Amino acid sequence: MMAGYLTPDGRAIAIRAYEHAVRLGHRYLGSEHFLLALVSADQPAGAALREHGLTPERVEEEIVRLAVASLFGGIDRDALAAIGIEVDAVRAKIEASFGPEALVQAGQDVRRGPRLPRLNPRRVSGAWRDGVFLPHAPGVEQSLDNARREAQAGPGTQIGVEHLALGLLAASEGPVPRILAALGLSAPALRAAILDRYRQAS
Amino acid sequence: MLTSVESAPDIAESAASTDPDVGLRAVAALRALAERLEILQVDNARKLGWSWQEIAGRLGVTKQTVHRKHAKRTGAR
Numbered sequence: 376m377m378a379g380y381l382t383p384d385g386r387a388i389a390i391r392a393y394e395h396a397v398r399l400g401h402r403y404l405g406s407e408h409f410l411l412a413l414v415s416a417d418q419p420a421g422a423a424l425r426e427h428g429l430t431p432e433r434v435e436e437e438i439v440r441l442a443v444a445s446l447f448g449g450i451d452r453d454a455l456a457a458i459g460i461e462v463d464a465v466r467a468k469i470e471a472s473f474g475p476e477a478l479v480q481a482g483q484d485v486r487r488g489p490r491l492p493r494l495n496p497r498r499v500s501g502a503w504r505d506g507v508f509l510p511h512a513p514g515v516e517q518s519l520d521n522a523r524r525e526a527q528a529g530p531g532t533q534i535g536v537e538h539l540a541l542g543l544l545a546a547s548e549g550p551v552p553r554i555l556a557a558l559g560l561s562a563p564a565l566r567a568a569i570l571d572r573y574r575q576a577s
Numbered sequence: 578m579l580t581s582v583e584s585a586p587d588i589a590e591s592a593a594s595t596d597p598d599v600g601l602r603a604v605a606a607l608r609a610l611a612e613r614l615e616i617l618q619v620d621n622a623r624k625l626g627w628s629w630q631e632i633a634g635r636l637g638v639t640k641q642t643v644h645r646k647h648a649k650r651t652g653a654r
Contacts, residue, residue, distance in 0.1 A: 447610075447613060450609050450610055450613070451609070454599070454602035455606045457602075465614075478617075481617040481620055484616050484620065
């Protein structure tokens with residue numbers, strides 16, 4: 376990615392995000408992985424987010440919920456209810472029996488996106504690591520652009536953890552807005568909490 | 578269990594509906610649901626080391642059918 380533009384801590388977040396994507400079996404790097412890395416980080420931005428209820432457990436739960444929603448997406452519930460099948464009951468059973476990886480994988484397979492390994496990494500933005508390329512999902516570029524702007528507004532130019540956090544919160548694309556809404560959190564309030572935290576620190 | 582007793586007539590009514598719109602939509606939705614569950618179950622069976630033969634047997638289709646449908650997807654993993 377833009378290694379030189381990230382502070383060492385910022386770079387650690389990007390690496391953790393990539394690792395979360397791989398662990399969950401996603402074939403892309405998404406802003407939800409950056410969010411998961413941030414809220415898990417031993418950093419003021421991570422602490423501020425956790426204090427407001429954005430914990431790694433809850434973020435991961437929402438990521439799995441999105442996968443399950445895509446697994447059952449587009450199915451006519453009313454039609455099935457008419458013959459006595461409650462899709463939500465089936466879904467609850469599936470969610471309780473399968474692990475996050477299985478649900479994420481099936482959710483992606485249902486969506487049948489482009490055959491990602493064939494994408495040309497030189498023409499698609501994304502992240503390389505250990506010979507595996509993960510393309511950026513919608514929302515990542517926007518978040519990184521936001522983060523870059525946050526960094527430029529400060530004294531330094533490198534993108535730090537707090538800039539990544541603010542950049543993610545400001546993104547309108549990708550799953551982060553949906554995750555925040557599902558948890559009943561407001562992006563502006565979280566932004567204020569992060570800025571507060573760094574003001575105290577400086 | 579009172580609620581299920583109460584809702585039973587509704588369901589029976591719909592299931593017995595001779596309205597093709599209701600019936601056909603239900604069949605299509607059931608097929609879609611089965612497709613999704615098949616993906617989840619086949620992926621899981623492969624991960625647990627089941628052979629295509631074993632999976633095909635349970636699904637009641639030939640090994641070729643299940644392989645053609647799922648191998649490309651699960652093959653790389």
